[in-house]
Amino acid sequence: MSEKEIKMTIERVIDGKRVGIELTPAEISQAYYIKENNYRRQDILNALDEMDSLKIGDIDLSKDFLKNSTTFIDDVIYRYEKMDDHLEDYNMAIEDVVDNAADDYADKLVSNYVQNMSSSDKEQFIESAEMAMDRNDTNKPAFSKIEHMVYEKLIDERRTEHTREVSSENYKIYQLKDGEKYHGIRFEPYHMIEAIGINLNKTDYDLVYEGKISEIKGNSIDEKLENIYSKFNRYETMPETFMGHSLSISDVVEIGETAYYVDDIGFKKLSSFLDNEEEEQDEVLDLTSKSGRSL
Structure with a gap:
């Protein structure tokens, strides 16, 4: 239940009592359960602030991560309610959950954490994590191991989603047209083309093959591109x-x-290849081939 829905449920009970609206026992019970649960959640957050570092095996648990993990909070509440002496000690319940966690508990927390993230939160998390890694100039980790697990999960999810989106698409192979105009351009790596200010687009190429991308092995676009290269580079x-x-x-x-340009190493994504309105290049330059890939 969202925070807005929780607030509306509680306010309905309060307003109902105030103006004499007849409420069902279930509505009243639900509102008080929500309020009690919220109090418990806050107590758990306070307890986490007071505790030293927590670990599941060799995995450090970030307090910020645990505070935002509804799965972990729910597990602590459940353990607290089941404690034999039922002392009001959430620290003990937290430690009990962590100490008795199964080997795959961290993976479970990460999976549920990612499932509850919005699309914008996922992209923001990835961006923040990559910025932290770029700025990290020490041997220390840029962030906790469990947060790195979240990052890896999000990246895998993004790759899977991207692959799923194009799985029913065709792939097409284009090669430069014949003619003197393309002398010195053909078989040149992208940085050479870019250095002389040439913007190649679809009008400069002939379509030489079209096939189903689902027939190409690979779990990511990068893997599929490399497998396409291997398949069409050998007769x-x-x-x-x-x-x-x-x-x-x-x-x-x-x-x-x-569109992806076959470069001397890997592939270069082309932003303007599919724009057919590009002006043709009038100047023809003579370049010598310096490619690292075999022609």
Whole structure:
């Protein structure tokens, strides 16, 4: 139940008593249960502030993470209610949950934590984590291990979602058109093309192959691109319907609505390749090939 819904439920009970509205026993019971639960949650947050570092095995538990983990708070409340002496000691309940945690408890906390995050919170978490890693110039971890587990979970989720989005898409392979115009451009790495101010787009290329991306192995776009390169770089693995030369530097692979330039190392995402309104390049420069990938 959201904070807004909780507030509305409690206010309905209070207002109902004030103006004489007839309320069901369930509504009254729910409101008081919510209030009691909120008090307990606050007591647990206060207890966490007073405690030293907590660990599950070799995994340090960030207090900020635990404070925002509804799963952990619920588990502490449940353990507190089941304590034999039922002393009002949330520190003891917290330690009991941690000390008796199963090996996969940290993974469970992380999974549930990620499930309860909004899309904007997920992107903000990733951005903050990557900024912390970039700025970290010491040998100490940029953030706690469990927060790093959250980061890795979010990255895997993003990759899976991205792969799912394009799994039904076709991929297309483009190669530069024939002609003197492209002499000195063909087979050149992206930084050379960029250095002379040439913006290549779809009008400069011929479509030489189209296939289903679902037929290419890989759990991420990067893996699929590398497998496409391996498949079309060797004649023995090329499909019979492939109309071009072996996949080489300066070729372009299009997946979904994104185009990737085959570079000397890896692939370069092209922002303007699919814009067909680019002006044609009038100046033709003669460059020598300096590629690291085989042509």
